[in-house]
Structure formats: C-alpha cells, structure tokens
Amino acid sequence: xxxxxxxxxxxxxxxxxLAPIATPDRLLLGPGPSNAHPTVLQALSRTPIGHLDPLxxxxxxxxxxxxxxxxxxxxRLTLPMSGTGSAAMEATLANTVEPGDxxxxxxKGYFGHRLADMAGRYRADVRVIExxxxxxxxLEELEAALIEHRPAILAMVHAETSTGxxxxxxxxxxxxxKHDCLLLLDTVTxxxxxxxxxxxxxxxxxxxxxxxxxxxxxxxxxFTMGPRAEAKLASRSSKVPNWYLDVSxxxxxxxxxxxYHHTAPVxxxxxxxxxxxxxxEEGLEQAWARHRRNAEALxxxxxxxxxxxxxxxxxxxxxxxxxxxxDGVDGKAFSQHLLNNHGIEVGGGxxxxxxxxxxIGLMGYNSNPENVDRLLNLFETELPRFKSAAAAAA
Amino acid sequence: xxxxxxxxxxxxxxxxxLAPIATPDRLLLGPGPSNAHPTVLQALSRTPIGHLDPLxxxxxxxxxxxxxxxxxxxxRLTLPMSGTGSAAMEATLANTVEPGDxxxxxxKGYFGHRLADMAGRYRADVRVIExxxxxxxxLEELEAALIEHRPAILAMVHAETSTGxxxxxxxxxxxxxKHDCLLLLDTVTxxxxxxxxxxxxxxxxxxxxxxxxxxxxxxxxxFTMGPRAEAKLASRSSKVPNWYLDVSxxxxxxxxxxxYHHTAPVxxxxxxxxxxxxxxEEGLEQAWARHRRNAEALxxxxxxxxxxxxxxxxxxxxxxxxxxxxDGVDGKAFSQHLLNNHGIEVGGGxxxxxxxxxxIGLMGYNSNPENVDRLLNLFETELPRFKSAAAAAA
Numbered sequence: 001x002x003x004x005x006x007x008x009x010x011x012x013x014x015x016x017x018l019a020p021i022a023t024p025d026r027l028l029l030g031p032g033p034s035n036a037h038p039t040v041l042q043a044l045s046r047t048p049i050g051h052l053d054p055l056x057x058x059x060x061x062x063x064x065x066x067x068x069x070x071x072x073x074x075x076r077l078t079l080p081m082s083g084t085g086s087a088a089m090e091a092t093l094a095n096t097v098e099p100g101d102x103x104x105x106x107x108k109g110y111f112g113h114r115l116a117d118m119a120g121r122y123r124a125d126v127r128v129i130e131x132x133x134x135x136x137x138x139l140e141e142l143e144a145a146l147i148e149h150r151p152a153i154l155a156m157v158h159a160e161t162s163t164g165x166x167x168x169x170x171x172x173x174x175x176x177x178k179h180d181c182l183l184l185l186d187t188v189t190x191x192x193x194x195x196x197x198x199x200x201x202x203x204x205x206x207x208x209x210x211x212x213x214x215x216x217x218x219x220x221x222x223f224t225m226g227p228r229a230e231a232k233l234a235s236r237s238s239k240v241p242n243w244y245l246d247v248s249x250x251x252x253x254x255x256x257x258x259x260y261h262h263t264a265p266v267x268x269x270x271x272x273x274x275x276x277x278x279x280x281e282e283g284l285e286q287a288w289a290r291h292r293r294n295a296e297a298l299x300x301x302x303x304x305x306x307x308x309x310x311x312x313x314x315x316x317x318x319x320x321x322x323x324x325x326x327d328g329v330d331g332k333a334f335s336q337h338l339l340n341n342h343g344i345e346v347g348g349g350x351x352x353x354x355x356x357x358x359x360i361g362l363m364g365y366n367s368n369p370e371n372v373d374r375l376l377n378l379f380e381t382e383l384p385r386f387k388s389a390a391a392a393a394a
Numbered sequence: 395x396x397x398x399x400x401x402x403x404x405x406x407x408x409x410x411x412l413a414p415i416a417t418p419d420r421l422l423l424g425p426g427p428s429n430a431h432p433t434v435l436q437a438l439s440r441t442p443i444g445h446l447d448p449l450x451x452x453x454x455x456x457x458x459x460x461x462x463x464x465x466x467x468x469x470r471l472t473l474p475m476s477g478t479g480s481a482a483m484e485a486t487l488a489n490t491v492e493p494g495d496x497x498x499x500x501x502k503g504y505f506g507h508r509l510a511d512m513a514g515r516y517r518a519d520v521r522v523i524e525x526x527x528x529x530x531x532x533l534e535e536l537e538a539a540l541i542e543h544r545p546a547i548l549a550m551v552h553a554e555t556s557t558g559x560x561x562x563x564x565x566x567x568x569x570x571x572k573h574d575c576l577l578l579l580d581t582v583t584x585x586x587x588x589x590x591x592x593x594x595x596x597x598x599x600x601x602x603x604x605x606x607x608x609x610x611x612x613x614x615x616x617f618t619m620g621p622r623a624e625a626k627l628a629s630r631s632s633k634v635p636n637w638y639l640d641v642s643x644x645x646x647x648x649x650x651x652x653x654y655h656h657t658a659p660v661x662x663x664x665x666x667x668x669x670x671x672x673x674x675e676e677g678l679e680q681a682w683a684r685h686r687r688n689a690e691a692l693x694x695x696x697x698x699x700x701x702x703x704x705x706x707x708x709x710x711x712x713x714x715x716x717x718x719x720x721d722g723v724d725g726k727a728f729s730q731h732l733l734n735n736h737g738i739e740v741g742g743g744x745x746x747x748x749x750x751x752x753x754i755g756l757m758g759y760n761s762n763p764e765n766v767d768r769l770l771n772l773f774e775t776e777l778p779r780f781k782s783a784a785a786a787a788a
Contacts (some may be wrong), residue, residue, distance in 0.1 A: 008591050010678050014463035018456060018671045020433065021664055023449055025441045032657060033442045039414065044661060045439035047419045048427045048611045050739045055417055062412060069408035082613070083477040086656035087638045118637045197402050211657060217442045219476070219613060219659030242636055243512045244481045260744075262480035263426060263605060265613030267438060268662065270415055277412045284404050345444045350654075 026339070027366070029375060030347035031161045031320055032189070033211035033218045034363040036271070040216050043274035044267050051264040059273055060254060060264075066276035067222050070191055070214075070284065071206065073198040077230060077247060079254040080272055081221040082265050085188045085209030088221025090118050091245040092184050092205040095225070096153060096232050099123035104151035104181075106142065109133050110162035110350045111186055115155045122241065127151065133160075133352050134322075136167045136315050139175065146179040152232075153182045153205075158196070159189035162350045164311040164322030164359065166194060173202025182229055188212065191222065192279055193291040193319040193363055204229040210268070213291075213319060215364030216275035219268045223247075275364075291318040294367045298360065301376040305383070310357050319367075321360045322353070326387065331358060334386045342378060420733070421760070423769060424741035425555045425714055426583070427605035427612045428757040430665070434610050437668035438661050445658040453667055454648060454658075460670035461616050464585055464608075464678065465600065467592040471624060471641060473648045474666055475615040476659050479582045479603030482615025484512050485639040486578050486599040489619070490547060490626050493517035498545035498575075500536065503527050504556035504744045505580055509549045516635065521545065527557045527746050528716075530709050533565050540573040546626075547576045547599075552590070553583035556744045558705040558716030558753065560588060567596025576623055582606065585616065586673055587685040587713040587757055598623040604662070607685075607713060609758030610669035613662045617641075669758075685712040688761045692754065695770040699777070704751050713761075715754045716747070720781065725752060728780045736772060 028035050036044075049056050060079075067078050081088040093115070097103060103124040105116040108131040119126045127149040131137055137156070146154065154176055158167050169185070176183040182204040190196050192213025198206055204226045211218035225233070225247060233240075233247060240246040244262065252259040279287055295318035299309055302323055310322035325331035331348060335358060338344045347359035362371065422429050430438075443450050454473075461472050475482040487509070491497060497518040499510040502525040513520045521543040525531055531550070540548065548570055552561050563579070570577040576598040584590050586607025592600055598620045605612035619627070619641060627634075627641060634640040638656065646653040673681055689712035693703060696717055704716035719725035725742060729752060732738045741753035756765065 007589055008594055011466055011593075012463070014459050014468075015674050015677075016456065016459055016463070017674065018460075018667075020671070021437045021440065021453075021668055023440055023443050023453075023664065026443050026447070028442065028444060030444060033444065033660060036442055036661075041439040041441070041661075043415050045435040046415065046417055047435070048422065048430055048605070049417050049420050050422060050424060050427065051612070053420070053733070053739065059415075059417075062410065065408050065410055066412075069406070069410070072405055074408075083481060083638060084656050084659060087477060087481075090636070090638045114637075121633055121635050121637055123635075195401055199405075200402055209657065211442070217659065217661035218445070218657045219662050239515055241515045241517075242484070243508075243515055244477060244484045244639075262478050263603065263612045265478060265611065265662070266427060267430075267435075267611035268613050268659070270417065273412075274415055277414070280409050280411065283409075339447070345447065 024343060027344045027371065029360055029362065029366060029371060030345045031359045031361050032209070032363065034215065034361055034366045036217050037215040037275065037278055037365040039278070040271045040274045044217065044271040046267065046270050048266045051266055052258065052260060056266060057258055059269065063269060063273050063276060064254065066280055067224070070276060070279055071196060071198045071224055072200065073224055075224045075226050077251060078224040079250065080269065081223045081245060082262060083221050084218050085207060085221045087245065088207035088223040089115065089186065090242070091223050091247065092207050093118050093122050094242040094245050095240050095247045096182065096205065096229055097122040097124045098236060100125060101152040102127060102149055103153045103155060104129065104145060104149045106137050106154065106156040108135060108137065108163065108165060109157065109160035111157050111160060119155065133163045134165060134310050136165055139171050142172060143175050146175060146181065151181050153184050155184040157186040159187065159194055159317050159319060161189045161320055162353065164317050164320050165315050166317045169201045177202060182232065189317060189319050192287060193367065194317060195288050198224065210272055210275065212363040214275040214279065216271045219265065220272050291362065291367045294362050294369060294372050295321060297369065297372045298362060298376070301372065302379065305379055319361060319363045322357045323360060324357055329386050331355060334383060337382065338378060344375065344378070418737060421738045421765065423754055423756065423760060423765060424739045425753045425755050426603065426757065428609065428755055428760045430611050431609040431669065431672055431759040433672070434665045434668045438611065438665040440661065440664050442660045445660055446652065446654060450660060451652055453663065457663060457667050457670060458648065460674055461618070464670060464673055465590060465592045465618055466594065467618055469618045469620050471645060472618040473644065474663065475617045475639060476656060477615050478612050479601060479615045481639065482601035482617040483509065483580065484636070485617050485641065486601050487512050487516050488636040488639050489634050489641045490576065490599065490623055491516040491518045492630060494519060495546040496521060496543055497547045497549060498523065498539060498543045500531050500548065500550040502529060502531065502557065502559060503551065503554035505551050505554060509580070513549065528559060528704050530559055530561045533569065536566060537569050540569060540575065545575050547578050549578040551580040553581065553588055553711050553713060555583045555714055556747065558711050558714050559709050560711045563595045571596060576626065583711060583713050586681060587761065588711060589682050592618065604666055604669065606755070606757040608669040608673065610665045613659060614666050685756065685761045688756050688763060688766050689715060691763065691766045692756060692770070695766065696773065699773055713755060713757045716751045717754060718751055723780050725749060728777060731776065732772060738769065738772070
C-alpha cells in the first residue's frame with residue numbers, strides 16, 4: 001500500500017485548459033471592494049516568507065501597531081483575522097458570547113441583522129431593536145433598551161453599508177458602562193475614512209475589513225478587543241466554540257509567545273502593512289478630511305442633477321453615499337451600463353432598499369476629485385437616456 | 395451629533411513612520427508556505443473586481459471545476475473557503491457535527507490532535523485512536539475502532555505534515571460505508587503533490603490549503619463535501635453554529651443563485667485560479683510524478699550523507715520529508731544558519747518530534763531538481779561544521 005503503488009487512472013472530466021487570467025481594470029465605486037492602492041498590490045505580489053520567520057513576526061507587530069493608530073485604541077488584542085470582515089465580525093461574538101447571554105442588537109440595516117443571526121448561533125438570547133433603513137438611534141432609545149433588556153453585549157453598526165448612515169457614537173459607551181454591558185461596534189465602512197475613536201468612545205469590541213477605507217483587497221478582518229471584553233473571554237466556563245477565531249489561541253501567536261496557530265495569510269498581510277503604512281503617512285485627520293471633502297463634492301453634484309440622497313445630511317457617511325433611483329428608471333440597467341460600457345462598478349440596494357437606491361463608495365485610494373468628476377459626468381450625460389427609455393416605455 | 399462635528403484630537407502614540415516593505419526572496423523548503431509560482435503572484439496583484447461582478451462569478455466556476463479535477467471528485471459542493479486550511483478543516487466539522495455525534499479521530503501526528511480539539515468545540519463525543527508519530531493505521535485497526543466506537547464521522551489525515559507520513563487510503567472508505575459513518579480526510583499536504591482520488595476512495599469530506607502543492611500563497615482553504623455529507627448537513631436540527639463557514643449559506647453564493655454571503659477575497663482567488671490552471675496544464679499524473687522523482691532524489695542524497703529519514707520508505711510523503719537531526723547537532727542552529735546566511739527555510743519538529751527532526755518540503759513550484767541539489771549541497775558542506783561545534787562543546 002505504498003503511495004507509489006496506489007496509482008489509479010486519472011479522470012480528466014473536470015480538467016479545463018484555460019487562458020491566463022485577464023480581468024479588466026475596473027473602477028470600483030460600489031460598497032466594496034474598493035480599488036487597492038498600487039503599492040499595496042505590489043506588496044501583495046512579493047515572494048511569501050514563513051509565518052514564523054523573524055521578519056514576518058516583526059511585520060505582524062507593525063500591522064498591529066498601525067491598526068491601533070487607525071482605530072485610536074491602545075488595545076493589546078488588536079490583529080487582523082485571517083478571513084474577511086465577516087470573519088472578524090463573528091470573532092467578536094464567538095469569543096465573548098456564552099450560551100444564554102443576552103445580546104442586544106440595534107438594527108438599522110442589513111448588517112445589524114447579520115449580527116443578530118451570528119449571535120444566535122452562539123446560543124445568545126438575542127434581542128433586537130430596530131430603526132428604519134436610513135435612520136440612526138438616539139441615546140434615549142438606546143438607554144431605554146439597555147434598561148429593558150439588560151444585555152451582556154450591545155452590538156451595533158457605526159457605518160451601515162446598506163443605508164449610508166453613520167451612527168453617532170458620542171455617549172453610547174458611557175451608557176454601556178452605566179448599565180454594565182460590553183459595546184461591540186461594526187466599523188467595516190468607517191475605518192480609515194470616518195472619524196473613529198474607539199477608546200474615547202469606550203468601545204469594547206470592534207471589527208473592520210481590508211477592502212474599503214484601507215485600500216487593500218478583501219481578505220483580512222481587523223479585530224480588536226479591550227480589557228473589559230478580555231475579562232469576559234478569560235472568565236468563560238468552556239472553550240471558545242470556534243477554533244479558527246479563538247482569540248485565546250490567536251493571542252499566543254500574535255502576542256509575545258509567537259506560538260504557531262494557523263499558517264498566516266502572509267501575502268495579504270504584506271498588503272495590509274503597506275495599506276496601513278500609507279494611512280499613517282497621510283495621517284488620520286488628513287485622510288478623514290479628504291473623504292469628507294470628496295463626499296461633499298459628490299453630494300452637491302448629485303443634488304445639482306436633481307437626484308435625492310437617501311441619508312439626511314447630518315448622518316451621511318463620507319465613505320458610502322446612498323442615492324435614490326428616480327421614478328421610472330431601471331436602476332440595475334443603469335449600473336450594468338456603467339459597468340459594461342465604462343468599467344465602473346456602483347452598487348444597488350440590499351434588503352428593504354433593493355431596487356430603490358444606488359450605493360456609491362468613495363473609499364480609501366478611490367476617494368479623490370477625479371473619480372467624483374468622472375462619475376458625476378456619467379450621471380449627467382448617461383442617466384437621461386435611461387429616464388427617457390423609461391418614459392417612452394410608459 | 396453630525397460626523398463633521400464629532401472631531402476629537404487624534405492620538406499619534408501608535409503612529410509609526412515605516413519604510414516600504416522590503417522582505418527578501420526566501421526559498422521556502424519547510425512544511426509550508428512554499429514559494430508561489432511567479433504567475434500566481436502576478437495574478438494576485440491584479441486590480442480587484444467586485445465579488446458579484448459577472449467576470450468574478452465566471453472565475454468562481456473555473457476555480458470550482460479545477461478543484462474537482464485536482465481532488466478527483468464530482469462533488470457539487472467544492473469551493474475554497476475564505477480563510478486558510480485550518481478554516482476549511484473547521485468547516486468540515488462545523489457543518490456536519492451535531493451535539494452528541496460521535497467523532498472518531500485517528501491521530502498519528504499534530505494535525506490529528508487539532509481535528510479532535512475542533513470536533514469537541516462543536517460538542518461532539520470525541521474518541522481518539524493513536525499511532526506513534528511516524529506510523530500509519532492499518533485497515534484492521536481502523537475497522538476495530540469503527541466497531542468499538544460506532545462514530546458518525548471518522549476523521550483522519552492523509553499527509554501528516556508533522557511526521558512526513560502518508561496514510562494509505564485504499565479500502566478505508568469501504569469500511570466507513572460498511573459501518574455507516576462519514577469519512578473526513580485532511581489533504582493539506584497532499585493536494586497537487588500526492589496521488590489523491592477522493593471519489594474512488596469514497597471520501598465524504600475533505601479540505602486542503604493553497605500554499606503547498608498548489609503553489610499559491612496561504613489564505614484560501616479548499617473544501618469539498620460529497621452527497622452523504624450533504625445529506626447530514628440537510629438533516630441538521632439547528633443552524634450550523636458557525637456563520638462564516640456555513641456551507642448552506644455559502645452554497646447560495648458559490649451555487650447557481652450567487653446570493654451575497656461575504657465579500658470574497660477576490661485577489662486570493664485570482665491567485666488560486668492561476669495556480670489551478672497551471673496544475674491542469676501540467677496534468678495531475680505529471681505533477682505527482684515530478685513530486686515523487688524529486689523527493690526520491692532528496693531521500694537518496696540525504697541517505698548518502700549518512701542522515702536517517704524518519705518515515706519508512708513505503709509511507710514516505712513525496713511533498714514533505716522528515717529527517718532525523720544527528721546526535722549532538724543543534725537542529726535549530728543549523729536551520730537558522732540556512733535561513734540567515736542562505737535564505738532557505740527548513741522546518742523543525744512539532745509536538746513529540748520537536749528538536750528531533752527537520753522537515754523539508756518540496757511542494758508545487760518548489761519541487762524541482764535545482765532545489766534538491768542546492769539543499770543537498772548545503773547539507774554536505776555546512777552541516778559538518780555544526781557537528782564539530784557540538785563535538786567540541788561536548
């Protein structure tokens with residue numbers, strides 16, 4: 001039974017002769033992924049090194065430190081999970097939820113529902129409060145819910161990618177401390193593009209992604225956990241019910257011990273290090289101001305064309321703009337036209353907003369005046385044809 | 395509370411001014427990651443496209459089809475998990491284990507223990523049979539254990555990366571059908587490099603990684619599930635207790651519906667497509683024969699130098715060779731010398747073999763005669779210095 005003797009005939013029915021990959025250079029102005037910075041793509045294509053190589057271990061520390069800067073946190077346990085943002089989202093719950101814990105999810109869009117679904121899988125007693133898709137929660141509503149449900153964790157989304165709404169966070173952390181619960185925050189569409197102060201806001205758990213404000217391709221999920229969440233993890237009565245995302249194991253690799261856990265996605269981390277390096281080089285204030293400035297130019301331009309923005313101005317995300325599709329226009333046909341004839345991706349609506357809005361991202365490397373002008377020009381010159389087609393068909 | 399008004403001062407204590415990344419071109423002859431093929435690295439650095447872009451959807455189908463070829467399976471549910479091999483490993487258990495199910499793990503090295511740890515987290519009744527690190531299981535031992543434990547799943551490792559042992563698989567699947575259990579197989583160090591016939595061997599669940607026989611950087615975890623495992627998933631009484639790895643959700647994205655689940659790591663999949671394209675171009679028989687040929691040259695050369703191979707010849711993996719560290723030699727000092735002065739990574743032992751063996755990988759792109767010669771030369775010229783140093787110190 002030696003391997004050399006176990007040869008059988010090979011079945012070639014699934015063998016295919018493909019040409020080398022030839023994907024086009026799209027401009028990704030949807031909800032993400034966004035375009036990656038050219039030097040990030042260069043970093044990604046370097047020769048891999050070992051995940052326990054001293055040079056890689058040094059790179060890990062750099063990535064961790066720059067993530068702390070981007071998030072404005074001193075959290076020791078700050079690292080990119082070896083999966084996408086959804087994996088990091090799940091990690092926040094998997095590590096801290098014990099069966100029967102009450103998790104209160106403040107839902108105001110698609111990703112709030114995802115948090116609720118995930119928390120249930122970790123056998124939480126999930127409670128949900130909801131706002132319509134396009135609104136935010138007030139401190140009063142949140143405090144009333146904390147009093148009513150007495151949760152162990154309040155989970156909410158800072159930048160709702162499905163609605164374009166930025167949840168004001170000043171004061172929420174104080175309420176959570178007052179009512180003795182952890183604050184878990186989704187920062188997927190805010191990290192790197194929207195003012196974010198995890199420690200000042202008293203956020204205990206947060207996650208994000210690589211492919212939006214950080215200008216890196218998708219594949220890593222930044223994760224952070226503060227001391228109060230660490231204490232909850234340390235007091236668990238059983239193992240974390242998810243091996244891959246178990247922070248008590250991951251901390252032995254990302255902490256000073258450097259004990260092997262899993263083979264790290266080293267090339268993605270090359271890209272992440274370069275993305276964070278560029279953000280630190282620009283400076284957070286400058287990056288936030290740039291996102292704000294370009295978003296304001298987009299908003300003004302869209303309104304000049306008679307389009308209606310879905311989010312009220314005070315709550316608008318600088319990274320993701322939601323625009324209502326005008327009556328009689330087939331929104332999907334227009335975005336397919338942009339993709340197929342102009343190489344530009346713009347997103348459609350999710351859930352209750354499906355067919356009702358477009359979602360335009362100006363994130364990271366893509367947040368620049370040239371992209372704003374290019375897109376506004378296309379809305380000005382091309383959209384009327386889709387309006388008249390709709391009118392003619394009516 | 396608009397975002398423009400919520401500015402606080404930025405804390406720059408974690409801001410660091412780093413130089414651009416400058417990692418060296420190592421030759422990775424350890425247990426993985428292995429070097430990636432140059433055109434795979436080029437594919438990785440392409441401009442991302444959207445995870446719902448029609449061109450990406452087409453690429454997904456190509457990746458799935460070529461994975462079926464590489465694994466010799468017709469399984470519909472064949473896809474790369476958006477994490478490393480350990481995530482795919484966890485996916486096989488997370489989807490199929492229900493609380494109380496008996497999972498029998500045949501442990502003959504480090505990664506068998508990992509399977510047992512993971513299965514326990516999904517509340518399986520975990521039973522373990524063990525062989526010393528450097529041996530394989532016989533059909534008689536396996537059948538006796540199936541009769542004794544009556545498991546729902548038998549989990550085992552085809553190519554044990556910690557020992558260099560290839561588990562003979564002919565007949566194991568028949569035993570599992572006879573005793574009505576699923577067969578779950580780790581093919582992390584065999585896919586692309588060692589003869590592997592999932593369907594002929596009646597394997598129900600398998601996983602692998604991107605960074606070994608496939609010549610792609612780490613970051614994706616090929617996963618496959620046959621009809622019997624699908625039936626077990628379909629009959630679950632509750633949701634899969636892991637959202638990110640839930641195949642019933644992932645199948646809506648990777649299947650014909652293409653429903654959004656998570657933002658796919660598109661660039662890693664560009665690399666995976668290129669890696670699988672190269673394997674199909676070479677042909678499985680040719681790739682397996684190449685791995686065998688180069689491994690045999692390495693074995694002969696090492697034995698010529700008086701070194702002892704840890705695995706008996708009939709069970710030796712062509713992808714990973716385990717060599718006993720000679721008495722009196724500091725194995726770690728020699729491998730650090732190779733890394734620091736020659737840019738070559740060679741692995742050390744894990745678990746009971748720590749400090750006792752080196753692990754030499756010749757996988758994917760790295761399995762070529764030039765690498766064999768280069769390494770044998772270094773063992774011939776450099777190792778004696780480490781022997782005499784040890785002798786002098788004694």
